[in-house]
Amino acid sequence: NAGVTQTPKFQVLKTGQSMTLQCAQDMNHEYMSWYRQDPGMGLRLIHYSVGAGITDQGEVPNGYNVSRSTTEDFPLRLLSAAPSQTSVYFCASTPSLASIGKNIQYFGAGTRLSVL
């Protein structure tokens, strides 16, 4: 049981490049989410999914796309990277939407992204 796995751990992009941050969980959790962490800003919700085939926007969704074709995977796509997207990205999962107020969220180790 690996928990929440994020790849890659580090990435450097040039402005305008695209890439996908991978997130996978092996706990059969319905609810998955992406956060970005910036100095002095805490954790801000980008997108979330309450189950396969269902996604929704969080607090800061602009510039990011997500999809949820399986329960296990929740990739985050940057279509045209910008320097403002330089950040540390965390994926998290919890058993269900109803679990947010009842249960813990499990976080991955993060992806540190730099956009030059």
Added chain:
Amino acid sequence: GENVEQHPSTLSVQEGDSAVIKCTYSDSASNYFPWYKQELGKGPQLIIDIRSNVGEKKDQRIAVTLNKTAKHFSLHITETQPEDSAVYFCAASSTGANSKLTFGKGITLSVRP
């Protein structure tokens, strides 16, 4: 929406002393308040949480208190150790179909040996 604020942004204590980190929230519908610890290079991990039907919860050296009337909750760490040095996030959430966990900005706790 919910707004969670943490004060102070940094805290330095001597090993063995106690540390208290305070958070305030704005949404009276929030009823779940977790605390996460983030060590360098790692993702946040839950260390303790409290629900609105209790005022205090303890787990060994850590405790959390909640004042729903004043809309604030605090993390208390006693007998601090160097390994307690980390970033601590408080968060708040309601339950139901539109639940989202809103995090504070985090506080960096340094425990001096």
